[in-house]
Amino acid sequence: MDRRGFLKTAALTAAGALAAPRLSLAADAKTLRFVPQANLANLDPIWTTQYVVRNGSLLIWDMLLGVDDQLQPQPQMVEGHEVTADGKTWTFKLRPGLKFHDGEPVLAKDCVASINRWMVRDAPMGGPIKKRTDALEAVDDRIFRFRLNQPYPKMLFALGKSSTPALFIMPERIAATDPYKQITEYVGSGPMRFKRDEWVPGAKAVFERFDGYVPRDEKANWLSGGKRMHFDRIEWQIQPDGATAAAALQNGEVDWVETPLSDLIPLLRSNPNVAVDIADPLGNVGSFRINHLNPPFNDVRARRAIQIALSQEDYMTAVVGDDPELWKALPGYFTPDTPLYTEAGGEPLKGKRDYELAKKLLAEAGYKNEPIILLVATDVAITKAEGDVTADLLKRIGMNVQYQALDWGTVGQRRASKEPPDKGGWHIFHTWHAGADCVNPASYTALDCSGDTAWFGWPKSDLVQEKIAGWYAAPDLAAEKIAIAELNKAAMDFVVYVPTGFFKGYQAWRKNVSGVVKAPFPVFWDVTKA
Amino acid sequence: MLAYAVRRIFSTIPVMLIVALFVFSLLYIAPGDPAAIIAGDQATPADVERIRASLGLDRPFVVRFGDWLWHIVHGDLGTSIFTNLPVTHMIAQRIEPTVSLMILTLILSLACAIPMGVVAAWKHGTWIDRLVMMTAVVGFSTPVFVVGYVLAYIFALWLDWLPVQGFTSISQGLWPFLRNLILPSVALGLIYMALIARITRATMLDVLSQDYVRTAKAKGVGQAGMLFRHALKNAAVPIVTIVGIGFASLIGGAVVTESVFAIPGLGRLTVDAILRRDYPVIQGVVLLFSFLYVLVNLVVDLLYTLFDPRIRY
Numbered sequence: 001m002d003r004r005g006f007l008k009t010a011a012l013t014a015a016g017a018l019a020a021p022r023l024s025l026a027a028d029a030k031t032l033r034f035v036p037q038a039n040l041a042n043l044d045p046i047w048t049t050q051y052v053v054r055n056g057s058l059l060i061w062d063m064l065l066g067v068d069d070q071l072q073p074q075p076q077m078v079e080g081h082e083v084t085a086d087g088k089t090w091t092f093k094l095r096p097g098l099k100f101h102d103g104e105p106v107l108a109k110d111c112v113a114s115i116n117r118w119m120v121r122d123a124p125m126g127g128p129i130k131k132r133t134d135a136l137e138a139v140d141d142r143i144f145r146f147r148l149n150q151p152y153p154k155m156l157f158a159l160g161k162s163s164t165p166a167l168f169i170m171p172e173r174i175a176a177t178d179p180y181k182q183i184t185e186y187v188g189s190g191p192m193r194f195k196r197d198e199w200v201p202g203a204k205a206v207f208e209r210f211d212g213y214v215p216r217d218e219k220a221n222w223l224s225g226g227k228r229m230h231f232d233r234i235e236w237q238i239q240p241d242g243a244t245a246a247a248a249l250q251n252g253e254v255d256w257v258e259t260p261l262s263d264l265i266p267l268l269r270s271n272p273n274v275a276v277d278i279a280d281p282l283g284n285v286g287s288f289r290i291n292h293l294n295p296p297f298n299d300v301r302a303r304r305a306i307q308i309a310l311s312q313e314d315y316m317t318a319v320v321g322d323d324p325e326l327w328k329a330l331p332g333y334f335t336p337d338t339p340l341y342t343e344a345g346g347e348p349l350k351g352k353r354d355y356e357l358a359k360k361l362l363a364e365a366g367y368k369n370e371p372i373i374l375l376v377a378t379d380v381a382i383t384k385a386e387g388d389v390t391a392d393l394l395k396r397i398g399m400n401v402q403y404q405a406l407d408w409g410t411v412g413q414r415r416a417s418k419e420p421p422d423k424g425g426w427h428i429f430h431t432w433h434a435g436a437d438c439v440n441p442a443s444y445t446a447l448d449c450s451g452d453t454a455w456f457g458w459p460k461s462d463l464v465q466e467k468i469a470g471w472y473a474a475p476d477l478a479a480e481k482i483a484i485a486e487l488n489k490a491a492m493d494f495v496v497y498v499p500t501g502f503f504k505g506y507q508a509w510r511k512n513v514s515g516v517v518k519a520p521f522p523v524f525w526d527v528t529k530a
Numbered sequence: 531m532l533a534y535a536v537r538r539i540f541s542t543i544p545v546m547l548i549v550a551l552f553v554f555s556l557l558y559i560a561p562g563d564p565a566a567i568i569a570g571d572q573a574t575p576a577d578v579e580r581i582r583a584s585l586g587l588d589r590p591f592v593v594r595f596g597d598w599l600w601h602i603v604h605g606d607l608g609t610s611i612f613t614n615l616p617v618t619h620m621i622a623q624r625i626e627p628t629v630s631l632m633i634l635t636l637i638l639s640l641a642c643a644i645p646m647g648v649v650a651a652w653k654h655g656t657w658i659d660r661l662v663m664m665t666a667v668v669g670f671s672t673p674v675f676v677v678g679y680v681l682a683y684i685f686a687l688w689l690d691w692l693p694v695q696g697f698t699s700i701s702q703g704l705w706p707f708l709r710n711l712i713l714p715s716v717a718l719g720l721i722y723m724a725l726i727a728r729i730t731r732a733t734m735l736d737v738l739s740q741d742y743v744r745t746a747k748a749k750g751v752g753q754a755g756m757l758f759r760h761a762l763k764n765a766a767v768p769i770v771t772i773v774g775i776g777f778a779s780l781i782g783g784a785v786v787t788e789s790v791f792a793i794p795g796l797g798r799l800t801v802d803a804i805l806r807r808d809y810p811v812i813q814g815v816v817l818l819f820s821f822l823y824v825l826v827n828l829v830v831d832l833l834y835t836l837f838d839p840r841i842r843y
Contacts, residue, residue, distance in 0.1 A: 041613055047568065047581075048568045050568075123577070200623050204794065240798060240802075244682070244694060247683075251690070413563030431571055455574065
């Protein structure tokens with residue numbers, strides 16, 4: 001071949017290759033390519049409370065009970081349970097035929113070990129159960145029993161809760177791992193097994209169907225019912241860049257994006273092959289977290305000054321934009337549209353914002369223009385938006401704000417400091433709480449007012465704690481509603497923290513995928529792909 | 531020359547030690563807490579403390595540094611705090627995409643930039659020269675991520691010729707491998723191309739004004755032979771130098787490119803590790819990059835002898 005011949009052949013080859021129609025991979029109906037909300041950096045749902053880990057764990061490990069879309073715990077691994085009239089002895093029986101991915105049967109002793117590990121790390125519910133437990137024992141291979149020294153009416157809710165850390169059942173040898181150390185084996189009894197050999201943390205995680213899984217007969221409903229998998233493989237593709245994820249979805253390179261960028265939603269909606277809908281109906285509660293230890297916010301009047309000046313509309317518009325479907329005002333602490341939602345005591349968050357009264361309250365609290373340390377995680381879009389609005393708000397009410405732009409890793413460290421602001425401490429930081437965690441006080445860590453042992457900011461209020469205890473003791477829904485209304489009012493009066501509003505996010509998927517549901521976590525069972 | 535190369539390789543040891551100490555110290559004083567990230571947003575402060583202790587992050591600086599160094603000396607870069615996987619394993623998983631991206635970028639950049647620079651020098655002052663220089667300016671001044679998004683929009687979303695993201699190993703075929711890397715390599719290579727093209731042009735202009743070039747012309751040497759055999763070879767030393775120096779910017783650019791095109795390479799591993807404060811991974815990757823940089827510069831030094839016989843080691 002001479003030079004001209006070579007060039008001609010090369011050019012023709014290249015042109016042919018480039019002109020090939022639709023190079024995107026043909027959809028493989030047995031493989032689902034999913035872009036999760038974050039990187040799956042580890043898979044121990046007890047060691048870490050990150051939601052993305054919980055979401056991956058839902059595929060690998062099964063749960064004793066699972067919540068449905070009415071937030072009611074339903075039997076999942078358990079066949080049924082009995083509780084004695086005094087409420088102190090709970091006996092659970094496992095379904096027959098449950099198997100781990102290594103072929104071993106799921107036994108009651110595995111459940112006991114898993115519950116023991118979970119109780120150490122789950123402060124809101126596991127901890128109180130542990131304190132009340134005289135014995136937790138395997139009666140036989142399929143039956144295990146709690147013997148409590150005082151009743152715990154929310155037992156089923158605790159064992160089936162979806163908030164982190166959720167109770168996943170692991171083989172005894174794995175569950176025996178120190179709860180503060182990471183497990184090294186990912187063997188569960190869930191519908192999918194983890195392909196550790198294909199795991200590239202930060203890039204890809206692969207799950208393959210576990211043929212030994214026996215789904216329940218009922219229809220799947222969130223974490224309850226028959227978890228029937230229609231895929232041989234589920235590939236989680238970690239996409240650090242939201243724009244790339246959206247482009248990959250449009251191009252058919254991925255099937256489902258859990259949290260597409262809200263800015264790109266109009267673009268995705270305009271694509272005839274892409275469906276867009278609300279991801280989690282329980283949404284999120286934005287949080288203006290205040291440090292109760294440091295002046296001026298150790299005085300409730302200073303906290304109330306924020307409460308009456310804060311405009312939730314400003315915050316929500318900054319967080320989710322102009323889309324009215326994505327947010328609503330939240331003059332309360334609990335998730336809207338759930339059974340216990342209440343606005344009792346929420347008046348300070350309603351109506352016209354009053355900067356003058358806020359300034360007056362700050363003066364009464366003894367504020368004299370000291371610097372207010374505002375920690376802002378600028379690498380997280382939501383906290384950055386909230387931080388910017390707060391900086392403006394504080395200036396409007398005459399506060400001397402020091403905006404400290406940090407990344408989330410640093411905020412995570414700084415917020416743990418109980419030191420005064422001039423020694424590395426802080427006054428305010430922003431975050432948000434999953435609405436699923438805010439449906440009642442059991443998983444609502446941010447509402448705990450136990451002082452030193454409370455969540456960051458360390459609020460201390462005996463009244464709020466008393467009202468939380470009142471909910472635990474409530475025997476039925478009507479009593480729970482009364483207890484929650486009282487709790488909400490007490491917490492609002494004390495200003496545990498200031499909710500910045502309630503907001504939701506979208507999810508997007510290719511239209512050849514069907515069965516995607518709205519839930520606080522991605523539900524893969526009953527999803528199919530044409 | 532072999533003795534020189536061996537000496538240079540051994541001289542990297544103190545360099546790497548200094549880098550190790552510097553990186554470790556920097557991470558030690560930098561704010562951030564992996565325990566808080568592991569524990570998650572709902573964890574209590576007590577949980578965070580317990581996790582920190584279980585990871586050994588509450589130990590004094592000297593103890594931690596000594597422990598880490600001891601393992602490094604034994605070829606153990608440690609274990610990732612988050613994934614519980616050995617850092618060497620994580621690097622091994624990620625090295626192919628990054629090395630592939632860099633090599634392809636290098637090939638593309640050199641293949642385009644050197645002819646561009648030579649032709650611009652040859653046609654000095656003409657529209658061709660101005661076109662080449664304008665391209666170089668655009669290449670310099672356009673951020674990698676902008677080029678990346680534009681390329682992805684045109685060639686993936688609009689024309690549907692190439693994929694938006696991802697990486698396919700060369701073991702699965704040459705075309706699938708290239709298909710994923712073409713856009714990232716062009717995006718990453720643009721700055722590099724501009725840099726090399728400008729240096730090539732400037733050096734060639736200098737060389738083309740030399741007496742021996744005029745003599746070669748007078749002796750009837752053909753244009754192509756004169757440009758590429760005589761002039762370019764003599765202009766090669768500065769070009770090779772800039773290729774070596776530019777390697778650092780290639781590493782920096784790879785971090786952005788890998789994020790934009792979702793390539794599971796070392797750049798993304800580094801960013802993820804920094805955001806999470808995964809200290810062993812950060813330290814391991816920075817050490818590797820430092821070693822590669824030293825190695826590339828050694829290769830550049832050795833290449834000098836190839837282009838200029840007057841240089842002896």
